[in-house]
Amino acid sequence: MRSISPTGKYLVWAITACCCQGFLLQGYDQGVMSGIIGANNQFGRDFGDPDPTTQGLIVAIYDIGCAIGSLTVFFLGESIGRKRMIMCGATTMLIGTAILTSSTTRAQLYVGRIVTGVGNGFNSSSIPVYQSETCGGLVRGTLVCLNSAVTIIGLVIAYWLDYGLSFVNGPVQWRLPVGFQAVFALFLLLQISFLPDSPRWLIAHGRAEEGAQILARLEDRASDHPDVAEKLKEIEVSLELESAGGPFRYAELIQGGPLGNFRRICLCAGVNIMQQFTGANMINYLAPVVYQGTMGLSRNLSLILGGCTAVTFMLASFIPLWTVDRYGRRILLMISAAGLSLCFILTAALLSTGRKPAAYGAAAMVFLFQVFLGIGFLPIPWLYPAEVPTTRIRARGSSISSLSNWLSTFIIVQITPPAIANIGWRVFAIFAVFNALWVPIVYLFFPETKGLELEDVDHIFEKGGLTGGVWESKGGKTVRRRRIAEDVEVSEAKEKEEVREYAQ
Template sequence: MAFGTTRNAPSPEPKGALSTSPSPSPSRDIAHNGRNYLGLRGAKLGWAITSVATIGFLLFGYDQGVMSGIITGEYFNKEFPATYGSDQHASTIQGTVTSVYELGCFGGALTALFLGERMGRLRTICLGAVIMILGTVIQVTAFDAHFGLGQFIIGRVVTGVGNGFNTATIPTWQAECSTGASRGMLVCIEAAMIAVGTFIAYWFDFGLSFVPSHVQWRLPIAFQIVFAIGLIAGVCVLPESPRWLLAHGHEDEGTRVIAFLRGEAIDSEPVLREKRNILAGIARVQSEGHCKNRDLLTGGKTQHLRRTLLGASSQVFQQLGGCNAVIYYCPVLFENSVHLDRTLSLVLGGVLATVYALSTLASFTLVEKLGRRPMFLIGSFGQMVAMIITFACLIPGSVSASKGAAFGLYLYIIFFGSTWLELPWLYPAEINPLRTRTKANAISTSANWIFNFMVVQVVPTMVASIGWGTYLFFAVMNALFIPVIYFYYPETKGRSLEEIDLLFAKGYLNGGGMEYVTVSKTMPRLTEHEVERQIAEIEGVEKVEGAGGVDNGREDVENARGRQGSEPTLLNEVRADRGEDVNDPATTFNPIKGG
C-alpha cells in the first residue's frame, strides 16, 4: 500500500461563521484602512515594496562608506584634531570614531527583536529612519568647542541604532509581502544596494574633498537624511505585512492587503486560501508556544544548534575575511599602505566602490546556478589570493611594488562583491527551521555586527603597527575558511525549506559530522509528498501490515506521537515551514492511507 497525503479542498469561510482568527481590538484602528497603495496591485505593488526595501539597504551601504573619505579629510581633522595622523594613537581614534556605528547597529537590531513584533513592520522601519535622521543631526552639529568629537561619536551610535532597526525589519517586511521572487534573488538585490550605497558615498566624498570648508565633511554626513526621508515616504504609502496584520487582529485589512499583493478580488479563492494558510501558521505558533532560548541548543534530528552555528559562522567569516577593512578604510589604506597622495587615494577609492557595485551583478545568476557551497569556496579562495598579492607587494616598501597591492585590493572586492557579500544574509535564513528562524537569524546578525565592530576598530591600529602583516592576517583567515566550508556547509541550492529539514535529519542519523554535506550531494530533489513520507519514516510512524493492520497502524501512530510528547517533532517542523496547521487533520500526513 502506497504512502499518501490527504488534504481537504479549501473552501471560503461561510458568512456568519465564527472566525478562527484573532478578533481585532475595538480600541485599535486597522492600519492603512481604505488606502489603495498608489493604485498598484500584483507584481507592480511587489516591485514597489522591493524598491522601498532597497532604499533601506542603500542607506546602510552609504553610511558604511561615507566615513572612508572624510576620516582623514583636512577639515574633519581640523575640527577633531585627535583624528589627525597615522601613528597608533590617531589610528585608534579613527577606528573608534568609525566602529562605534556598528555597536549602535547591534543595539538597534536587538531592540527591534523585542519591539518590532509589537509595533509592526512599517512603524519599526519609520522609527529606524527617524532615529537615523536624529543621529545625523547630532553629527553635523558637532563642533570642537561643544563637546566636539564626543558629540560626533554619540551621533554615530544613534545613527547605528536606527540602521539596526531597519536591517532587522526590512527583510522580514519584504519577505512577508513578496511574491514570485526566489530567496536568492531578493537577497542579492538587497546586498547589491549596500554596494551601490557605498559607491555613492565614495564619489560624494571625493567631489566635496575640493571644497575648502567644513562642508567637505558635514554635507556627506547630512546627505543620509535624503535616503531616510525617501524610506519614510515609501513605507507611508505601502501596505503593512499581511501576516503581521492577521496575527494582531486586523483580519479585514490583512485580507485586503493579500488581495492587493496578489492582484485578485478580495473574496477570490487564492486570497482566501492564502489567508487560511497564514492563520493556520499563526495558530500553530500559538499552540506550540514561543521558541525558547534553550531550543537553539538542541541536537537530534532537528539539529537546531548545528544550524544556528552554521548561520552565525557565515556572518563571522564574512567579517574576519577583511571586507570592512577594505570598504571602510580603502582611501586610508591607499594613503598609509600604498603611499599614494590623498586625491589619488580618493579617486582609486571611488573606482574600487564602482567595481564593488558592478561585481554584485554576477551574484544574481551565480547564486542559483553555482549554488551556495561553490560560491563560498570560490569567494574564500579568491579573497585569500587577493590578500596574498596585497601583503607580498607591500613587503619591499617601494612605490612600484605597492601598485601591485592596489591591484590586490581591487581583486579582493570583486570576489567579495560577487560571493561573500550576499551569502551570509541568505544562508542562515535557509538552513534554520521556522520555529527557531527568528532567534537564530538574530544571533547571526548580532555576530555580524560584533565582529564588524571588532575589525573596523582594530584595522587602523594594525596597519599602523604591523603594516603588511594586516593583509597576511586576512589571507590566513580566508585560507582557514575553506576546509570548514568544504567539510561542514551543506548545499541548499534548489532545496525547499522542508527538504533542508530532512537533509539535517538524515545527516544526523547517518552519523553526523561531515554526513550533512554528503547527504546534500546525494539526496535527490524531492516532491512535497516524498519529503513528508521520508520524514514520517524517520519519526518512526510506520504502517503495520497483516490482520488488523489499519488499526494497529493507527495505534502505532498514536504511540509515536505520545512518545514525542509536547515537543515539536521534525514532521511538524516540516509542515510548519509550509505554513500548515499541525493540529489540522485535513493537512496531516497519514501513513495508513493509500496514495
C-alpha cells in the same frame, strides 16, 4: 497608514524598492566617514586632528550603535513587526544625522554616530526578513541580493561625494556628506509608510484574515482564490508545527532535534562573522587608509583609488542577481572565499618586497578582491539569515546575525589602523588564512536553500548528524522544494479524521 494599491509583481517591486532604499542608506552611512577622516582637512581641524586610534573609534563606534539596534530587534522586533521596526529605524537615523551634522565636539560626534548606528541596526535586522517574507522562493535570492548591490551604490556615492568636497574649504566639506544621508532616511520612511506588513508576521500574530488579503495582493489574486487559500494553509501548518511546544520561549533558540533551531542560529551568526573576517571592511570602510598606510600612495591617489575600488565592488555586486538563484548560495560562498584568499596571498607577497611597482600590483589585487567579494560574501550573509530560521524565530535569528555582523565589524575597523601601522602587509596574510578556512566550513555545514519556500526550510535539518545532513546530501540540498505540501496533506487528513470521529 493606508497601504499602497499595486498588486502582484508591482507590489513586490515596490517592496523591493523600499528595501533597496534602506540598504542604499546603510551603504552610504558605512562609507561616508572613510573619505573624511585621516587627512589634514577641515574635519581634522574641527575635531583636534584625531590620531589613528581615535580615527578607528570614530568609524567603529557606529558599529556599536548598530549592535545595540540589532539587540533591540532581538527582544522587540517580533512584537512590533517588520514594517514598524523599519519605520523606527528610518526615524532614528534622521535624529542621528541631525546630531552628527551639527556636531562641534567629539562627544557629540560619538553620540551622533551611535544613534545613526542604532537606526541602521533596526533596519539591517528587519529589512532582509521583510523582503524574504514578501516574495517567492524562486526569486528571493535575486531580490535580497539586489538589496546588497544597492548597498555598494550607497558606498560609491559616499566615496565620490567625499572626494568632490575634499577640494572645498570650510565646514561644508564634511557636514554636507554627513547630512546627505538624511535624504535616504526620509525616502525610506515615506516608502515603508505606505506598504503592507509581512503576511507571515500577521498570520503568526493572529491576524490571518489581514495576512490573507496581503497574500492575495502579492499573488494578484482574489482573497478567496484557491492559490491564496493554499499558501495561507501552508503558512498556518508550518507555524503550527513550529509552535507545537506552546508560546515562544527563548530556550527554543538553543533547541536541537529535527527542527535544529540552535544550528540555524549558529549559521546566521557564523556567516556574518565569516564575512567580516574576509577583510572586506578593512577595504570598504578604510580603503584610503589602507592604500596610504600599507602601499605608501599619496592621499589624493588613495582617495581616487578608494572611489574606483567602490565602483568595481558595485559592478561585481550585480553578478549574483543572475547567479544566486541559478547556482545556489553554497557555491557562490565557496568560490568567493577561495578567490579572496588568493587575492590577499598575492597582495601580501607583493607588498613584502617594499617596491613601488609592487604596491601598484597590490592595488590591482584589491580591485580583484572586490570582484570575488561581490559575487558571494557580500550578498549571501544578508540573504542566508533571512531564509534559514523558521518563521517563529526569523526576526530573532536575523537580529542575532546582524548583531554578529556589527560586533565583528567593530573589531575589524577598530584594529585595522593600528594593525596597518604595526605589521603593514602582514595584515593581508592573516585575512588570507581566514578566507581559506571558510571554504571547507561552508561545504560541510551550510545547507542549500536555493528555490525553497520559507515553509520548506523548516525541514532542512531533519537528516540530523554532525553536519545536519549537509555532508551526505548532493550539493548540500537536504530537502526538496515544496516539501511543505506533504505537511498540509497530513494536516488536512488529520482534520478530516477528527471531524469523522466527532460525527460518530
